[in-house]
Amino acid sequence: MLYAFELSGEHPTIPRSEVLACLSLENLDYEQTHCFDQCLLVDIRGNSDTIEAALVSVSGRLAMSHHILKVIGICANDVNEIIKMAAEADIHQHISSDMTYAVRARKIRTHARLHGEYLEKKVGGTIYRKGYRANLKKPDVMFRLLISNKCIFGSVVASIDRSAYEKRAPHKKPFFYPGVLMPRTARALINISGILPGKNILDPFCGTGGILVEAAMIKSHVIGMDAQSKIISGARMNLDYYSLDHSLMTGDATRIPLADECMDAIVTDPPYGRSALIHARSLNNLYSESMKEMYRILRPGSLAVIVSEKQIDEHSIKAGFKICEKHNQYVHRSLTRTILVLEK
Structure with a gap:
């Protein structure tokens, strides 16, 4: 399964090395697929429950990342492409019918021409039309749009407490x-x-x-x-x-x-x-x-x-x-x- 690590960007190479080292410490069977600006994509093989329990453990060690996402889709960083991807996405493995959701977007540096709030509303609307309920304050599932060289759409598996x-x-x-x-x-x-x-x-x-x-x-x-x-x-x-x-x-x-x-x-x-x-x-x-x-x-x-x-x-x-x-x-x-x- 494909997972994305939202890197902090405070150093060009250390955050990636830190993530890969922590994955190895958990004995995960993984392969790096892409490294975009502040986003590392990793294909991890195995049972999803076991993988995600290990990723929660990884998040407790990491310092130079923000979030770990279970990837739903990847597309060009174009408004219409992003909305289309969200509308066509199968998200049943990320949220159940009794769960609430919210959508957050993060634009990275030079990829900031897109309007994050607009995308949050549009993508949130596509999820609503699939039959799910939004809760912007305390959602059960947080969907995230990471707009880098590409747009990565996924659900948050774990977050790093940088504070x-x-x-x-x-x-x-x-x-x-x-x-x-x-x-x-x-x-x-x-x-x-x-x-x-x-x-x-x-x-x-x-x-x-x-x-x-x-x-x-x-x-x-x-x-x-x-x-x-x-x-x-x-x-x-x-x-x-x-x-x-x-x-x-x-x-x-x-x-x-x-x-x-x-x-x-x-x-x-x-x-x-x-x-x-x-x-x-x-x-x-x-x-x-x-x-x-x-x-x-x-x-x-x-x-x-x-x-x-x-x-x-x-x-x-x-x-x-x-x-x-x-x-x-x-x-x-x-x-x-x-x-x-x-x-x-």
């Missing part, structure tokens, strides 16, 4: 330090790492613990390390604020005090300034030696997701990693971060 991430913004935590990853980005990278609940994930440059908070929220066993004891104290304060289990230590990322192949994933955002040089002789040495340590403690086949403003491809390859994905994240005029997804 929860806003509540965990860095400045709203007890201990704040500027320049850290925003919670949605941190969660997306954790999802891309493939970590499962109960498995070990390490951030060897944990700072105030933003990555650890998001990993602990999905019940992973989080381990954090930082060179500065006062920062570790701040990270502990933040994790305790959300009543999350954690293991924290002050230490040197070029000599991580953990056994070989004991970590199931690593996600980290190494520091870029002088504070990083408490133990390392230079930033170059810090990256080179810490990469070797991360490779050593990671289990074979597992992933490390590294954020850096430096080019660290060579360090990664020399440490033994295979580069699986590379994402660029524009921060401001003088800073573009590179995010590498590395496999041992």
Whole structure:
């Protein structure tokens, strides 16, 4: 069956990778069919009830998506084509006779010449004429028109609570330090790492613990390390604020005090300034030696997701990693971060 993921658009490539990683974590048999502007279409094979239960679970992890739709139809982003598609659509698998409905349209960026409210009324009318009752305030089923390069028409299977991430913004935590990853980005990278609940994930440059908070929220066993004891104290304060289990230590990322192949994933955002040089002789040495340590403690086949403003491809390859994905994240005029997804 065909499902559509309504991507957030806050990054050109990370939202898609996050979705695909989460589908794999649920062991779904899927194939990507199309990726439009802020819309990923995926064909998922299997029992629809089982699939949709898994998609609800996926929605609880996702950060860079809005909704998951069960696709009814796809057509050109033309008013007449959209209304015709809705009128001819068989929607009995999406709504039963005793259920109410509402229709919402979302126009994406350059595809905004169409009038969303007009389409909502027209498409809603076609559903009404099929014998169903509308309820605009509390519908049993929400139909959605996603107007991208094409128009995707579907019913909402699950929605992502993005407001929860806003509540965990860095400045709203007890201990704040500027320049850290925003919670949605941190969660997306954790999802891309493939970590499962109960498995070990390490951030060897944990700072105030933003990555650890998001990993602990999905019940992973989080381990954090930082060179500065006062920062570790701040990270502990933040994790305790959300009543999350954690293991924290002050230490040197070029000599991580953990056994070989004991970590199931690593996600980290190494520091870029002088504070990083408490133990390392230079930033170059810090990256080179810490990469070797991360490779050593990671289990074979597992992933490390590294954020850096430096080019660290060579360090990664020399440490033994295979580069699986590379994402660029524009921060401001003088800073573009590179995010590498590395496999041992």
